[in-house]
Amino acid sequence: MARAIQGSGVGLWQREQGSDGAMWWSDRMFDMLGLAPADQTPSSTLLRDLAHADDQAVFEVLEASNSQVSFDHAVRLRQPDGQCRWFAFKGEAVAATDGGVRLAGELLDIDERKRAELALHEARQLLDNIIRHSPSVIYAKDREARYLLVNRAWCRMLGVEQPELALGKTDDAFLEPEQAAHYQAEDRQVMTAGQALNQQETVVIDGVARTVLSTKFPLRDIGGQVSGVAGVATDISELQVAKERADALNVELERFVYIVSHDLSAPLRAARGFHELFLECFGDQLPDGSDFYLDQIQTAIDTMGRMLGAMLDLSRATRNAGPWQRIDMQDLLAIVFAELEDEFALGPVYLCVGALPPLVGEPKQLARALQCVVHNALKFRRPDGPVRIELAGELTPAGNRVQYQLRDNGIGFKPDHVDRMFRVYQRLNPDSRYPGLGMGLAIAEKIIRAHNGSISAQGELGQGACFTIELPQPADAG
Secondary structure: OHHHHHHOOOEEEEEEOOOOOEEEEOHHHHHHHOOOOOOOOOEHHHHHHHEOHHHHHHHHHHHOOOOOOEEEEEEEEEOOOOOEEEEEEEEEEEEOOOOOEEEEEEEEEOHHHHHHHHHHHHHHHHHHHHHHHOOOEEEEEEOOOOEEEEOHHHHHHHOOOOHHHOOOOOHHHOOOHHHHHHHHHHHHHHHHHOOOEEEEEEEEEOOEEEEEEEEEEEEEOOOOOEEEEEEEEEEOHHHHHHHHHHHHHHHHHHHHHHHHHHHHHHHHHHHHHHHHHHHHHHHHHOOOOHHHHHHHHHHHHHHHHHHHHHHHHHHHOOOOOOOOEEEOHHHHHHHHHHHOHHHHOOOOEEEEEOOOOOEEEOHHHHHHHHHHHHHHHHHOOOOOOOEEEEEEEEEOOOOOEEEEEEEEOOOOOOHHHHHHOOOOOOOOOOOOOOOOOOOHHHHHHHHHHHOOOEEEEEEOOOOOEEEEEEEEOOOOOO
């Protein structure tokens, strides 16, 4: 019997009434508490001292004289290492042979289970807080389209006072019949296909049209079967209005830049013509030293002409775009290398091309953007060695975009100048060995941004530069 008790994993105890707190513990109970029977006298006081401060009141039950007492408590008891473990402390009143009452019970180690329960509770609390306070609409429905869960944002959008008022109801209770039927059809589509549905749509609530970015996805039970549908929707109406205004302003700005650049060319041509006519008519009558000032005028006119031409190039960089299409990066490179043939002929150039995933966009524009970046590497070469250009690409972790990196071994730039790299008319190297207006990278950045992409640069003076370009990937690319 003793072996059975010891091997059961359960600690047993007894408490005789009127025994001044003295108890009997089984050897297993001593083991569970990390105590030696020879070193400790079991008592209710010892148990209370071992208990976590918040659990000590539990052991007052050991002083009960009620013959009907029965209890089952989860308590934390301190181990020899100072750490507390969770135990189930159970007991009940048992009639003694002398007609009195004694308490008997068991101690079970439930630490792993209790900690798992607490972790699950904390996770549920965290999820509940996220859902409750999220500014996005969050909801879940069963297979019959009845709401299982909605959050406060859903209530605000639909004009419902409390989330509980929506539970068990369908969209018919809150939306116009046509719109409710539309959403229920989408729910069935998601559950049948077992795949998420992402879309931007217009929702009319109380006669007001709202632009919503939504995701619907199937809910699955523990067996993996579709049990309903859940969704997250974000009201982007204000962002949409702001975007439309910004787009309109950008169109107006581009139109203004084009008009100004184009119209200023006419008076500039007139100034150049009158300068030449002046030299032709009065050149031999001018005093000595006049040539210097006239040359300065000519240089300023030529510079202004190049600046206006560059501004026109910038304004036209994303105009008259053709349809977007899947593009093989190798084909794009072939176009760029052909356009830069003269620059490649200026000295030895070593190209190291790695994996280049396909991308999507307007081919001519993206070729122009890549040409600007490659031209930058060729232009700012070191004077004492060949140019080395490395180009490789890879998918981003999300898998829907591709990232290319172009590295060179040129003269580089100071890291604190990186914010100026893509600005109009910014030249980081005014040295006469590197002519130009500082427009190429600005054109590249504009084209890439128009393709929902981004471009950034890193570098060190004398150690080359690295340009990172991120662009959308074709939907059918693997």
